Amino acid sequence: MEGLASLNTATRVAIGVGPSLLRDKHFAKSSPPPSIAMINHNSPRLPSIRAQQSETSDGASTVTAVSESPENTLKAKEWEVGMLQDEVAASQGIRIRRRPPSGPPQHYVGPFEFRLQNEGNTPRNILEEIIWHKDIEVSQLKERRPLVTLKKALDSAPPARDFIGALRAAHARTGLPGLIAEVKKASPSRGVLREDFDPVEIARAYEKGGAACLSVLTDQKYFQGGFENLEAIRYAGVQCPLLCKEFVIEAWQIYYARTKGADAILLIAAVLPDLDIRYMVKICKMLGLAALVEVHDEREMDRVLGIEGVELIGINNRNLETFEVDISNTKKLLEGERGELIRQKGILVVGESGLFTPDDIAYVQEAGVRAVLVGESIVKQSDPTKGIAGLFGRDISV
Structure with a gap:
């Protein structure tokens, strides 16, 4: 699904889900997760903000700017490391994914943060379901x-x-x-x-x-x-x-x-x-x-x-x-x-x-x-x- 995102500021943002996304020639090469592409290159000094995505009845997506927190930045970094781990695992024939591929409940792309939900967040079998739950459980125990x-x-x-x-x-x-x-x-x-x-x-x-x-x-x-x-x-x-x-x-x-x-x-x-x-x-x-x-x-x-x-x-x-x-x-x-x-x-x-x-x-x-x-x-x-x-x-x- 692809949709245009609207933001009640002067900044324009485009959002997509999946590998064939909207790609901006100034941004696509540096976009961290391959599942999201955005256009945001006209503002010389962006404040420390993030954006939260929600979907409207007509299929478009809305992005709301909110303040950034160090805790969520850390979660985003952990998600990126997790995705790299899953890529290495897949290269060795491991089909069990360590965590939902859409990332944590909220994660960053550039100065914006998004919440994504799609079919990728459904475990493919019981072992994967157990591992996803264990990932959360261990994180809580470690704290x-x-x-x-x-x-x-x-x-x-x-x-x-x-x-x-x-x-x-x-x-x-x-x-x-x-x-x-x-x-x-x-x-x-x-x-x-x-x-x-x-x-x-x-x-x-x-x-x-x-x-x-x-x-x-x-x-x-x-x-x-x-x-x-x-x-x-x-x-x-x-x-x-x-x-x-x-x-x-x-x-x-x-x-x-x-x-x-x-x-x-x-x-x-x-x-x-x-x-x-x-x-x-x-x-x-x-x-x-x-x-x-x-x-x-x-x-x-x-x-x-x-x-x-x-x-x-x-x-x-x-x-x-x-x-x-x-x-x-x-x-x-x-x-x-x-x-x-x-x-x-x-x-x-x-x-x-x-x-x-x-x-x-x-x-x-x-x-x-x-x-x-x-x-x-x-x-x-x-x-x-x-x-x-x-x-x-x-x-x-x-």
Whole structure:
């Protein structure tokens, strides 16, 4: 949609949405966001003003001048950085956008500020919706707990435990994949999995049943989890190392998880560009955390295998865009040269999603996994301890 904007001052402005916009030969080359072009080159000294766009019934747009604030200028700069991040991510095949492409509620172009709303502000799938919400959530949390305070809190955090070592030891003991049992109340695709949800009691039952490690959902809005669950399990005397199952988009979240007692954290290749993964893996090593880097397809696997320092890769058989599950995805990603490279690097592979029976476990183990992450098929059982025995076809408890 294109429209002319009117302003009750001597300054004339033209606004457009989309790549084929009105372009002024004096301005177009220097216009920051490519989605807006404006004509404003006749005034030698413009005051510090901004303009707010609204649409009239005839399709035209109106721009109202208001005063500029440093806070909104900062938001505009953050939006520009975010757009650059999304461009880099897209070049690596990442389809999940970090935030709505139309920018923050208000952003600047030259001396004017605009509010844009269009179809681009609708998430394309559930994972993108979660990430957009997480971006806002993390921004709010960072204001309350700046990174400097988290670094101080690390001194009183419980010591990190060997997550990968626990999985290798379980595999050596049982001859079966080491189990990461997931403490999860709900999911966007399945709804509430367990009404009588007591995270500590479930964690204890998993440990009793032979789980090597635990995964704890910390997302509240979509999975009804929380960091309080992670903290409660850690301080309840459960010995299994804990994976913080979170949608990580910033390094701040890694520090936060460590202060809450996490021993490992999830990094999703469908969301994070290579540079972010490389940087976050280094931070995890510095903090003593394991980084479970999750992939879904061949391109993501190739990207992750090219990153130095990755020791733990999870293959998710669930398409996080459609939520469809196919456990043959694990075999496909571990065949041929990829599987050989994984063995050469000594990477431990975790099978994730769609694992409900001993045959499922045997299938992914034969494909090359040495650990599995399982939630739904055991958390729904009235006795999770027996659920683990049923999943593996025998008792794997110590």
